[in-house]
Amino acid sequence: MSVTSRRLRTYAAAALVAGLALSSTACSKSDDSDSGEGGTVTVTLQYFGTPGLKEAAEKFNSTHTDIKIDAQNMGELKDFDPKLTQWIATGQGAGDIVMLEEGNLQKFLLEPKGFANLFDLGGKDLKDTFLPYKWEGGQTADKKKLVGLGTDIGGLAMCYRKDLFQKAGFPTERDKVSALWSDWAQWAAKGEEFKAKNTGAAWIDSATSVMQPYIMQKSDTWFYSKDNKFIGDSNPIVKQAWDFGLGLSDKGLTAKLVRWNPDWDAAFKKASFATLPCPAWMTGVISGRAGAEAKGQWDVATIPGGSGNWGGSYLAIPEQSKKKKQAFEALKWITGKEGGLEAYKAAGAMPSNVAALDDPAFKDSKNEYMNNAPTGQIFGASAKALKPIHLGPQHQNLWEKVFEPQMQAAESGKSTSAAAWAKAVEDGKKLAAG
Amino acid sequence: MTTAGISTGRGSKFKLTKLDMKYSPYLYIAPFFILFGAFGLFPLIYTGYVSTRKWTLVGGDKGFVGLDNYTELFGDEKFWNAMFVTFGLFLVGTIPQLLLALLLASWLNKKMKFRTALRMGILLPNITSVAAVGIVFGFIFADRFGLANWGLDLIGIDPVSWRQHRWSSWLAISTMVNWRWIGYNALIYLAAMQAIPKDLYESASIDGASPTRQFWRITVPLIQPTILFTVIISTIGGMQLFTEPLMFNYGQLNGGSLGEFQTISMYIYQQTFELGTRYGYGAAMSWTLFILIMLFAGINFAMVRRSVKGSTT
Structure with missing residues (x-):
């Protein structure tokens, strides 16, 4: 055997070992870290995504001496949720404070025994400091247990692309744009006008984008009645929103994209659609995808119907925590005015705390990327106008895994609206029955 | 001592x-x-x-239900869809994969320059992280701005919505699987081929047998145990196909809006950990899959053994 081939073999072996090491994933969990020094209690806070909670926790730590928050990033929601569900079920592993997404909170509201009742820890007095729908959203159906306190919300606006509006001969100034549509029918009519101008772009990214704002504005229920019976098939608003959305794609107003896919990302760069229902956090999504060259091209107008919410999270204390009292103190601060403003400053997460929403630091804030739109004012107004809606245990899955894919199938022409609806209802019933 | x-x-x-x-x-x-x-x-x-209990993660163990989970399984059309996808992907993925690996191995078994480097090179895709492969192929097969559609456009073919049809998603996923596993299987075949005595080929050449004939009549029968091994291994791997279709769909478990490429593993995972966290039902599916893998691997074993034996006589 020659020297070169022997050396090559060594390299191959090294590469193999490296490959194996890379493909094997290690997972470790931090143990309870109790720092006893000076009477300081450390509580752990597990969060997902980039909600600005780490920065809020840092601020808390710099102003508090008796309690410290150890903020731990648990990755994305879809990675964190199964783990948390497991930890709650088995009674160990969860932090002292955990972040719950609005949709994923629902299943815990149905089986709330894994979480501490915040009413008992002093949560009763906080009622008026939160937006009503966010306050109610954290409680069980019988209103006896408060599982979570609200952190961020996604007040809704309508983002639009100025250059495309100009091309179509539409006004581009945000107040005039807002005046184009007071409701969804007017907005859709504008879409047909827009299409007639042949700008090469669609009016909206997809048929499913309008579902959330449309239903939340017009109804206090969606897939579930208030006693948690599945009514996705009989609740008129669901079918109405479905038909409205697919009606848009029938008229050729949608770009038929699937949210979060690379094609959707790329469509921002190519200016493939002119409007997009925009929760507060979406402005960050847009600037990240459309990039620096589109700075100032996107602007923010009011949403048809005037109010809305899309997404948002809560903080809760697992029953298994041994430091509930301290955890509640920390939680109260983080979901309070200062914590909310800190998270807004760091990550643009819009607070659900009323005092924070009224604070100039939020209210007068502008979004530089979105043509200096007064986002604090626009999003704040939409959030305050929103009435509570009851979502129910499997809401998130019913929408994202059952109804939305079927709607996408109908939009892409693989299925008809009627067939997709029948299938969605059938699967939805099954899922809700569990 | x-x-x-x-x-x-x-x-x-x-x-x-x-x-x-x-x-x-x-x-x-x-x-x-x-x-x-x-x-x-x-x-x-x-x-x-x-699998014999009604058990959800959030609700806890709700007691013994006998074979209810299995009965439900047989009436669950999504389960059968996932079965169809899994077997379909196995057929369009594994058979070409093993044939190509066999051909590749026989070429690499010939005398040529940079032989060792080339032999190692074909293993490289296999030691690449499957997630990385999935992400890259996800971009290649992106609907609107992907490399594959760009290539099709160059030769005047309309762009394909890769995730919207069975055939296109299967093609993309099996490409991904083949990319990773052809080299691995080829290397195993190559090792077996090198154990075949050279004089067999020499005497065959003297008798006037063409290289193709030598390949089918000498090489393939003599590496039969190795072929059986790869068939079993790829059957097990194929039945458990998970990461590639998952990454292809950008991490979504539904395998296309109508489940066009939702494999059985994806469906099990979805039912167990995502939708309703139904442990009992997921466990029943896992067991069914386990039995099916054993059956299917046994059938493949028998079929391949018979056909390879047949080619020697």
């Missing part, structure tokens, strides 16, 4: 040595079996137990 044993108290030490000879091997292999018992066999049996 043994020599010292002989010099002193002969009888008892001799006995120890005998015990050592007899039982040490069991001790040496024990760690594997203990680990396998803890992380392989126990979960397997426990899954069987869970």
Whole structure:
């Protein structure tokens, strides 16, 4: 055997070992870290995504001496949720404070025994400091247990692309744009006008984008009645929103994209659609995808119907925590005015705390990327106008895994609206029955 | 130790040595079996137990339900869809994969320059992280701005919505699977081919057999055990296909809006951990999959053995 081939073999072996090491994933969990020094209690806070909670926790730590928050990033929601569900079920592993997404909170509201009742820890007095729908959203159906306190919300606006509006001969100034549509029918009519101008772009990214704002504005229920019976098939608003959305794609107003896919990302760069229902956090999504060259091209107008919410999270204390009292103190601060403003400053997460929403630091804030739109004012107004809606245990899955894919199938022409609806209802019933 | 044993108290030490000879091997292999018992066999049996119960993660164990989970399974059209996808992907993925690997191995078995480098090169896709492969192929097969559609556009073919049809998604996923596994299988075949005595080929050449004939009549029959091994391994891998279709769909478990490429593993995972966290139902599916893999691997084994034997006579 020659020297070169022997050396090559060594390299191959090294590469193999490296490959194996890379493909094997290690997972470790931090143990309870109790720092006893000076009477300081450390509580752990597990969060997902980039909600600005780490920065809020840092601020808390710099102003508090008796309690410290150890903020731990648990990755994305879809990675964190199964783990948390497991930890709650088995009674160990969860932090002292955990972040719950609005949709994923629902299943815990149905089986709330894994979480501490915040009413008992002093949560009763906080009622008026939160937006009503966010306050109610954290409680069980019988209103006896408060599982979570609200952190961020996604007040809704309508983002639009100025250059495309100009091309179509539409006004581009945000107040005039807002005046184009007071409701969804007017907005859709504008879409047909827009299409007639042949700008090469669609009016909206997809048929499913309008579902959330449309239903939340017009109804206090969606897939579930208030006693948690599945009514996705009989609740008129669901079918109405479905038909409205697919009606848009029938008229050729949608770009038929699937949210979060690379094609959707790329469509921002190519200016493939002119409007997009925009929760507060979406402005960050847009600037990240459309990039620096589109700075100032996107602007923010009011949403048809005037109010809305899309997404948002809560903080809760697992029953298994041994430091509930301290955890509640920390939680109260983080979901309070200062914590909310800190998270807004760091990550643009819009607070659900009323005092924070009224604070100039939020209210007068502008979004530089979105043509200096007064986002604090626009999003704040939409959030305050929103009435509570009851979502129910499997809401998130019913929408994202059952109804939305079927709607996408109908939009892409693989299925008809009627067939997709029948299938969605059938699967939805099954899922809700569990 | 043994020599010292002989010099002193002969009888008892001799006995120890005998015990050592007899039982040490069991001790040496024990760690594997203990680990396998803890992380392989126990979960397997426990899954069987869970499959007879109504058990959700959030709601907890709601008691014994007999074969209800299995009965539900047979009426669940999504389960059958996932079965169809899994077997379909196995057929369009694995058969070309093994044939190509066989051809590749026979080429690499020839005398050529940079032989070792080339032989190692074909293994490179296999040591790349599957997630990285999935992400890159996800971009290649992006609907609107992907490399594959760009290429099709160049030769005047309309762009394909890769995730919208069965055929296109299967094509993309099996490309991904083949990319990773052809080299691995080729290398295994190559190792087997090198054990074939050269004089067989020499005498065949003298008798006037063409290279193709030599390949089918000498190479393939003589590496039959290796082919069987790869068939079993790829059957098991194919039945458990998960990461590639998952990454292809950007991490979504539904495998296309109508489940066009949702494999059985994806469906099990979705039912167990995502939708309703139904442990009992997921466990019933896992067991069904386990039995099917054994059956299917057995059938493949029998079929390949017969056909390869057939080619020798």
